[in-house]
Amino acid sequence: MKKNIGSKDRFIRLGLAFILIACSIWKSSWLLLIFGVFTLLEALFSWCILYQILGKNSCPINRKK
Numbered sequence: 001m002k003k004n005i006g007s008k009d010r011f012i013r014l015g016l017a018f019i020l021i022a023c024s025i026w027k028s029s030w031l032l033l034i035f036g037v038f039t040l041l042e043a044l045f046s047w048c049i050l051y052q053i054l055g056k057n058s059c060p061i062n063r064k065k
Helices: 007-027 030-045 049-054
Strands: none
Touching: 007 030
C-alpha cells in the first residue's frame, strides 16, 4: 500500500474518527462504530481506498534528482 493521505488530511480523519467512535458509544450504534474504526485505520495507515480508486493523492511528493 502506497501512502496517499497527507498530514493535514490525516489529522482531520483522526479527529473525525474519535468523534464517530464517541457518538457510537453515546448512541450505542454499531454502524457509527464501524465507520469510526474504518476512519481511524485510514488515518493510522495514511491510505484511503477511495483516493486509490480516484487516483487522488494528498501526500507531498519528494523528488530527488
